[in-house]
Amino acid sequence: MGFETILVEQIGRVGIITLNRPDFLNAFNEDLNRELRLQIRDFNNDSTIGSIVITGAGRAFSAGADVSNFEATVKGESKKSNDETAAFPKWPIFMKESKPTICAINGYAIGMGITLPLGCDIRLMSESAKLSFRFAYIGLTPEFGSTNLLTQTVGMSKAMEFMLTGRFIEADEALESGLVNHVYPDEELVGKALELATAIAFNPGWQLSQIKRMMRDHQYNDNLDEVMDIESRFFSQSQQTAAHKEFLTSFREKRSPDYHNLS
Secondary structure (H helix, E strand, O other): OOOOOEEEEEEEEEEEEEOOOHHHHEEEOHHHHHHHHHHHHHHHHOOOOOOEEEEOOOOEEOEEHHHHHHHHHHOOOOOOOOOOOOOOHHHHHHHHOOOOEEEEEOOOEEEEHHHHHHOEEEEEEEEOOOOOOOOOHHHOOOOOOHHHHHHHHHHHHHHHHHHHHHHOOOOOHHHHOOOOOOOOOOHHHHHHHHHHHHHHHOOHHHHHHHHHHHHHHHHHOHHHHHHHHHHHHHHHHHHHHHHHHHHHHHHHOOOOOOOOOOO
């Protein structure tokens, strides 16, 4: 499939998507919204892909939503709509059901450019990148589930500060607050993201999907009896999988398991 606003690459079992509107700081228009979702869906349906990396071309991850859409809305002009995009679940729900996804934030990530990565599983950041939940500053309110997801990620007090000021967040503060997992020199960011994604994609797909779903579902479930019952059920299922049997065979044979060429 040919795309106009993203670049797509596969390295090993990792699918890489690069937001590719560098002249517009990778601002999200309808085409970019649609193409990103279509490609993630394709990766989710591809058995040769175990994990996904999303990054940006040029000096921004994404400057957020395309301002031209704001202008059109204020003027009362009809907004271009796309049935393909509307057919997808809301972003955080879509990403919850997707393969493990790492956002490699390579530059400015503003507004939607940072609320979108909140829906991903892991966030990495370059040393020179800057983040901002810019909504209040530009006379808007947050979206993409960020009033929930940011609080989960950094706690209520820090989330309030980030949202109510709309100020820029440097790499060291983003790391200290837990907003990102790791910070790397600019030139190492994508390589480090690929390294981490490769380690994830090595593992068997069914197990990854169940772990991810349980981690998400159980994050704020205080009923430990229920949590442990669910874990026990999936643990028993996992013991009967070809992947677990492959591990036991590889252990006996003193070799690494090969989870992706099982008959």
